[in-house]
Amino acid sequence: MDLVLPTLAPARSQESAAARIERELRGRIIDLSIKPGERLSEAEIAERFQVSRQPVREAFIALMRAGLVDVQPQRGTVVVKLSVRRMLDARFIREAIELAIVRRACEHFDRHYLDRMRKLIDEQMLAVDRNDKEGFLHLDNMFHIALADGAGCSAAWAAVEMQKAHMDRVCALTLHSPGRSEVVVDQHIAIVDAVEAGDAERAVAAMSHHLNEILRAVAGVEITYSDLFE
Structure with a gap:
């Protein structure tokens, strides 16, 4: 190896x-x-x-x-090979927790973390320009950590971290699809805008749409990279 x-x-x-x-x-x-x-x-x-x-x-x-x-x-x-079943299980758990986090964020959110999330989005845009997929994934994770920290939900995010590896591996594959990274960036912007406005309904909808992105992409990557799936 x-x-x-x-x-x-x-x-x-x-x-x-x-x-x-x-x-x-x-x-x-x-x-x-x-x-x-x-x-x-x-x-x-x-x-x-x-x-x-x-x-x-x-x-x-x-x-x-x-x-x-x-x-x-x-x-x-x-x-282990990629597993759609494990990915779906991880996404289900993550959605339940992260929708609660973003709802809490709309009630009270530290301004410092809003600024940090916008900076992370800017860095993600630069990663897209460099075609730096590894860096993009790292920044994506940091974005969601900042959201949880700003909402005072660090412990809840720790629970997500324990489950989301199988989802992250499939997400890494989807970034090879043209325009996929830009879609993720736009979704992050929508989440931050809703949190800054304190609009819980819009924030929850934006986060749900973001976390469901993998469901829209998984069929294509499973076919394209069938050798990587169980």
């Missing part, structure tokens, strides 16, 4: 080796730098991170619990 980790992010304060490896691999699995069906080599990853095999095993266990890797006879640890 040729592990695609060109530049390792700096370790976070108090972060264990296992947590760092799990975070890095999770990110690469979600943005599809590590492809569905690809085998992960314990020895290669240990060498890449300059650690023993034990923290790599711990990272694999965490990824297996998240449903992102599986242990297969004769192959070892393998990245």
Whole structure:
């Protein structure tokens, strides 16, 4: 396996080796730098991170619990293929939580986070111009984190984070469709505008439309990238 980790992010304060490896691999699995069906080599990853095999095993266990890797006879640890069923389950949970978050945001929202969300949208536009899909996905996640933080719902977003990896992997594929990134940016603008106006009905409708975007796109990507789906 040729592990695609060109530049390792700096370790976070108090972060264990296992947590760092799990975070890095999770990110690469979600943005599809590590492809569905690809085998992960314990020895290669240990060498890449300059650690023993034990923290790599711990990272694999965490990824297996998240449903992102599986242990297969004769192959070892393998990245699971994309699953429409798992994506739909994750979207259902995310919609229930995030509609409540955006409704709360319309009742009270920290102005600092509104400014941050608009800045993140500007950065997403730049990522589109650079065709930086990985950066775009990261900024997308930061946008939704800022929304939850501004609404005082950080704990609720943590619950979303535990479920949304399967949705994020399919979203990464949809960004290969022409104009898809621009659609996401426009939807983010609509969400921020509604929150700033304190219009809960419009904000909920904008968020629902945004989260349903994947339903409109999944059939096409499942056909185009059928080898990546189970």
